[in-house]
Amino acid sequence: xxxxxxCIFILVFWLVGACTFLSLKVEKQMxxxxxxxxxxxxxxxxxxxxxxxxxxNGPALYSLYEGTGWxxxxxxQEAGGGWQLDGDxxxxxxxxxxxxxxxxxxxxxxxxxxxxxxxxPEPDYWLAALPSGAGAPxxxxxxxxxxxxxxxxxAVLLSVEGVAAPFxxxxxxxxxxGLYQAKVYSFAAMxxxxxxxAGLGTLLFLFTAALALWVWSCVLTRKARQNRAxxxxxxxxxxxxxxxxPLALGAVDLPSSLLPRLHITDFGYYAQEMEExxxxxxxxxxxxxxxxxxxxxxxxxxxxxxxxxxxxIMIARPFLYGVGGLAFGSLLALxxxxxxxxxxxxxxx
Amino acid sequence: xxxxxxxxxxxxxxxxxxxxxxPFVYVLALSFLPQSxxxxxxxxxxxxxxxxxxxxxxxxxxxxxxxxxxxxxxxxILAGYGFAKCEFKGKNALLFLLMILxxxxxxxxxAPNYIMLDGLGLLDTYAALILPSIFAPLGAxxxxxxxxxxxxxxxxxxxxxxxxxxRLLLKIILPMNTxxxxxxxxLSFLDGWNMVEQPIAYLxxxxxxxxxxxxxxxxPADPTLQLVxxxxxxxxxxxxxxxxxxxxxEGIVLAEMK
Numbered sequence: 001x002x003x004x005x006x007c008i009f010i011l012v013f014w015l016v017g018a019c020t021f022l023s024l025k026v027e028k029q030m031x032x033x034x035x036x037x038x039x040x041x042x043x044x045x046x047x048x049x050x051x052x053x054x055x056x057n058g059p060a061l062y063s064l065y066e067g068t069g070w071x072x073x074x075x076x077q078e079a080g081g082g083w084q085l086d087g088d089x090x091x092x093x094x095x096x097x098x099x100x101x102x103x104x105x106x107x108x109x110x111x112x113x114x115x116x117x118x119x120x121p122e123p124d125y126w127l128a129a130l131p132s133g134a135g136a137p138x139x140x141x142x143x144x145x146x147x148x149x150x151x152x153x154x155a156v157l158l159s160v161e162g163v164a165a166p167f168x169x170x171x172x173x174x175x176x177x178g179l180y181q182a183k184v185y186s187f188a189a190m191x192x193x194x195x196x197x198a199g200l201g202t203l204l205f206l207f208t209a210a211l212a213l214w215v216w217s218c219v220l221t222r223k224a225r226q227n228r229a230x231x232x233x234x235x236x237x238x239x240x241x242x243x244x245x246p247l248a249l250g251a252v253d254l255p256s257s258l259l260p261r262l263h264i265t266d267f268g269y270y271a272q273e274m275e276e277x278x279x280x281x282x283x284x285x286x287x288x289x290x291x292x293x294x295x296x297x298x299x300x301x302x303x304x305x306x307x308x309x310x311x312x313i314m315i316a317r318p319f320l321y322g323v324g325g326l327a328f329g330s331l332l333a334l335x336x337x338x339x340x341x342x343x344x345x346x347x348x349x
Numbered sequence: 350x351x352x353x354x355x356x357x358x359x360x361x362x363x364x365x366x367x368x369x370x371x372p373f374v375y376v377l378a379l380s381f382l383p384q385s386x387x388x389x390x391x392x393x394x395x396x397x398x399x400x401x402x403x404x405x406x407x408x409x410x411x412x413x414x415x416x417x418x419x420x421x422x423x424x425x426i427l428a429g430y431g432f433a434k435c436e437f438k439g440k441n442a443l444l445f446l447l448m449i450l451x452x453x454x455x456x457x458x459x460a461p462n463y464i465m466l467d468g469l470g471l472l473d474t475y476a477a478l479i480l481p482s483i484f485a486p487l488g489a490x491x492x493x494x495x496x497x498x499x500x501x502x503x504x505x506x507x508x509x510x511x512x513x514x515x516r517l518l519l520k521i522i523l524p525m526n527t528x529x530x531x532x533x534x535x536l537s538f539l540d541g542w543n544m545v546e547q548p549i550a551y552l553x554x555x556x557x558x559x560x561x562x563x564x565x566x567x568x569p570a571d572p573t574l575q576l577v578x579x580x581x582x583x584x585x586x587x588x589x590x591x592x593x594x595x596x597x598x599e600g601i602v603l604a605e606m607k
Contacts, residue, residue: 002592005592009584011590013584016404016407019398020404020407020408022398023397023398023400026401039368066554069566070567157421263399264398265394
């Protein structure tokens with residue numbers, strides 16, 4: 001009973017410890033980033049119409065407030081009905097407060113947010129996935145610094161010279177109103193997302209290695225007194241692996257615009273986003289008959305080809321690292337087993 | 350007749366066991382079944398991954414409890430040894446006072462402790478929770494009873510062999526009283542883990558509240574979240590009880606027998 005309890009609870013507490021580090025990261029990552037407009041009530045009582053966004057119950061205007069207790073931190077709340085749409089402006093009855101103009105994700109009342117101010121403009125590529133049957137978008141009046149790189153029936157690839165980071169879809173659509181029906185992706189965000197696969201793989205490595213060591217330790221507890229040294233080594237290794245979790249998490253920084261609305265573990269959402277992104281890119285490839293049926297289905301732009309190559313390199317990493325962790329843990333166990341065998345071998349004097 | 354009474358006894362025991370376990374099963378089952386929808390892991394995600402507030406508070410509470418347990422063990426071992434094995438004037442009166450202190454309700458000592466902690470400038474710090482709990486009398490009482498079971502002959506023999514006080518404690522008295530030690534460890538841990546009045550009285554900052562108190566302030570949007578927190582909170586005591594089950598029973602029985 002004692003041994004079983006110890007085995008089970010060591011795993012439970014290890015997981016709770018790892019979850020603590022993970023939750024610290026997840027909490028930070030899942031906070032939607034928002035660009036805000038401040039109204040101080042003097043002179044101006046109107047906001048850009050962009051501030052109006054789709055809330056839980058229709059169009060909503062969100063303002064910031066400081067929460068307390070469990071809800072400490074900067075949060076958003078739906079501003080009351082004291083606003084009126086007047087052309088491209090929102091007229092407010094009470095002009096005080098800080099209002100959300102753009103957000104990296106749809107917002108919910110009471111939610112914690114990260115207010116970002118004036119990110120450094122950086123060149124980027126935007127991929128607009130057009131809804132089927134919507135027809136070609138009107139991209140006649142593109143602003144300065146924005147150019148069409150490739151276009152197909154279902155997608156448009158645009159190069160943008162300098163746009164404030166982080167990427168927010170609503171901000172992109174306000175810059176190019178012709179894309180209001182499309183789903184807009186940023187190459188920088190997708191590239192950042194793919195780069196994180198190595199960090200996520202390292203995390204999986206740590207988890208699977210710890211799991212393998214735990215299984216081996218459970219086997220060793222059958223003769224706990226004889227295997228005390230090996231069990232202590234495994235405990236130290238387990239703690240070391242746990243200490244590596246925050247280090248691995250430090251290397252992970254997922255782009256807010258590609259994260260799901262509710263759960264960071266919504267893997268179906270990631271699969272869907274990546275599928276839509278890469279299918280849209282594939283739509284730029286020349287027809288198979290024109291380039292040979294065995295040729296890879298690649299877009300013509302260098303940026304498009306580069307990101308597909310990056311995906312091909314990174315996509316299998318979490319799986320490989322996870323298997324590597326399992327192998328690493330098993331090798332450690334095998335090493336311990338061999339060491340114990342050698343030590344207990346009868347010696348002839 | 351004997352068979353009948355043993356049957357009714359076991360039925361009664363099973364009924365009590367069921368009544369004791371039922372709340373845990375209820376909490377565990379409902380933590381997966383919120384009022385608004387069917388079975389979901391959403392609230393487990395919220396507590397274990399979605400936000401760090403619950404887990405960070407859990408570890409903080411665990412650290413506070415470990416400090417209390419370590420402190421109380423040191424104080425109780427020394428006090429217990431003094432009461433059990435040393436002769437001095439007023440020993441019985443002091444032991445009597447200790448027992449009176451033990452039966453006093455917590456609320457009685459809350460205000461004097463508050464005044465003392467205020468005087469020491471320790472209010473709104475974790476020390477305000479740890480220090481008064483270290484000097485709780487139950488541990489000293491249990492270990493006094495437990496140490497009395499060690500034969501005087503053994504103690505005298507050790508002293509004759511040149512054993513000093515601390516060596517005597519570490520090498521002879523403590524190894525012979527593991528049940529008592531485990532019992533004190535468990536009870537002081539549980540005292541610290543379940544404390545509610547002290548944090549409310551001594552702490553002002555909500556962020557310092559241990560999980561036992563903060564649980565009551567979990568946003569009441571869905572009680573399922575609180576139930577998942579309960580599952581988290583029950584983990585350390587559950588581990589201690591399953592691991593030290595035998596020693597706990599032995600320790601309590603020993604204290605009662607004396």
